Amino acid sequence: MRDVCVIGLGLIGGSVLRAAVAAGRTCWGVSDSQADVDAALADGYDATTGLASALDRAADADALVVLAVPLTAVDDVLRTVASHAPHCLLTDVTSVKAPVRDAVARLAPQTRYAGGHPMAGTAESGWKAATATLFDGATWVVCAEEAAADDEPGTDLTAWREAAALAFDAGARVIALPALAHDGTVARTSHLPHLLAAVLANVAGAGGPLTAALAAGSLRDGTRVAGTRPELVRAMTEGNRGALLPVLDEALGLLGAARGSLASTGGLAATIDAGHAAHAALEQQQGAPRTPVTLDLRAADALEGLLSLGERGGWLTSLDGDVLTGEVA
């Protein structure tokens, strides 16, 4: 089993470290927070504040390096990666993927990189909140890109395989997606919901004490994620600006059309009926029976196979040698 070097020991990085060790791997962590390092050491894990030496060790061991720092710290860490482990196997666990992919191409272009996004979290943060089971049953996107027309190579399958193996070790299921497809989808499935919850909480709050007195289940559900720590919501939404803007425009367009229709004809059928149908379709897709699939990473068209499966919402659940097993609706 390949060694793992985790950079960043917050909730996600700390949970990756714990899960990798629980799976039997040799694993060491790095953080610039002395408190997190001390806590990790006290819990019996191998941790240090020395980024350069941890990366030297990763280069020597040909370890998988996992970037688990906030998006705003990625560039600085990548510069040190380029100095100390320039050819390493590299993944990350940041919630947006195109900006990290672009930063890697710019700052550490010789690394063998496949970005990742484990879709799990809790209301807590920091090493203290990290657990080896955080990703158990979660979906973990591992990015894959086709070779570009101008002879830019596609995703390194060795890097993809190592990132996926780490996800499987943590109990997650893996979906292979291009970075832009990931970012556009989470804008719809997570970032827009968070913004609409914030808008709804603001409008509801403007109703004063009567809002609390008459609050119905629809308001409670619609505002629940407005209780998430604002710095987390800002980090993920602001970090995904490029993909979120057009999705926000779609929402503004539909809400504006509803407003116009209510004002002119008095009718809201188009909005409400379509929303009901879309909700039903989503539930139907999530409950649809799924068929087993296998995929051999040694095949000439393995990358295309991964991307085709991901595009259909299919996921992978285990790796045996070079053979992936999963399912698709």
Next chain:
Amino acid sequence: MRDVCVIGLGLIGGSVLRAAVAAGRTCWGVSDSQADVDAALADGYDATTGLASALDRAADADALVVLAVPLTAVDDVLRTVASHAPHCLLTDVTSVKAPVRDAVARLAPQTRYAGGHPMAGTAESGWKAATATLFDGATWVVCAEEAAADDEPGTDLTAWREAAALAFDAGARVIALPALAHDGTVARTSHLPHLLAAVLANVAGAGGPLTAALAAGSLRDGTRVAGTRPELVRAMTEGNRGALLPVLDEALGLLGAARGSLASTGGLAATIDAGHAAHAALEQQQGAPRTPVTLDLRAADALEGLLSLGERGGWLTSLDGDVLTGEVA
């Protein structure tokens, strides 16, 4: 205990009939659906399709008449009320209040009227879904209006008291509010949440199979009420057009501001931080300790007292003689 005549035997009207009978009242129901009448008769309730004769009986008994028909049928029923029980005590259970209040003033101006809105429901509809306990623990708005400056009298306190007594018999708590305050508040607490859920479901659905594969808890919560029967959502939102339009404009303004800020500065702090604070304030208000209050309906300023309590989100839970008991934060 005053007799009750319920017009409309769907989920809400049927539940009112069952609850009033369970409380020991003499109660009869009317429906133009022979199937609902037959089902009510089979269940041992007094029911008829004869609206005029049911209203004649109400006039003779000085019964409380409860309008439990859809908003679109209110005008027709009111014309028959004006012919057969023109001075009756009258309430209704429609989800919007200003349009019904205006229809009563126009079509049955001599009735003693206090509008109501029991805030309860299920996914089912019709007599078969009705239960005597549907309103147990629910909030039931009973409308009260101040006397207008032009000597138009305020709400008849006898009518208000009779509507509230029915709500208490059904196990509900009562909030006294002007019709416009009710309609503006439910636009914020229920109708906007339903429209945002529809918009979110539509935008999410446009993401294809990847949406279902990456759907997070925020999307599930944010779209849940898009699963409500579309005809119910249309009836309540379209019926509350006057109050909903400015609330929709608030939401459009805030979402547009977020879009503009993200596009220009890249920041979403104003939206997200304010949404978080509003959500926290709402939770704080709902959990705030409440102080007991009493209110004597014989007092010269009883109507002002009811309205002042309602404005602060205070509610009433029982009536003993002329004395109301309740609580306020």
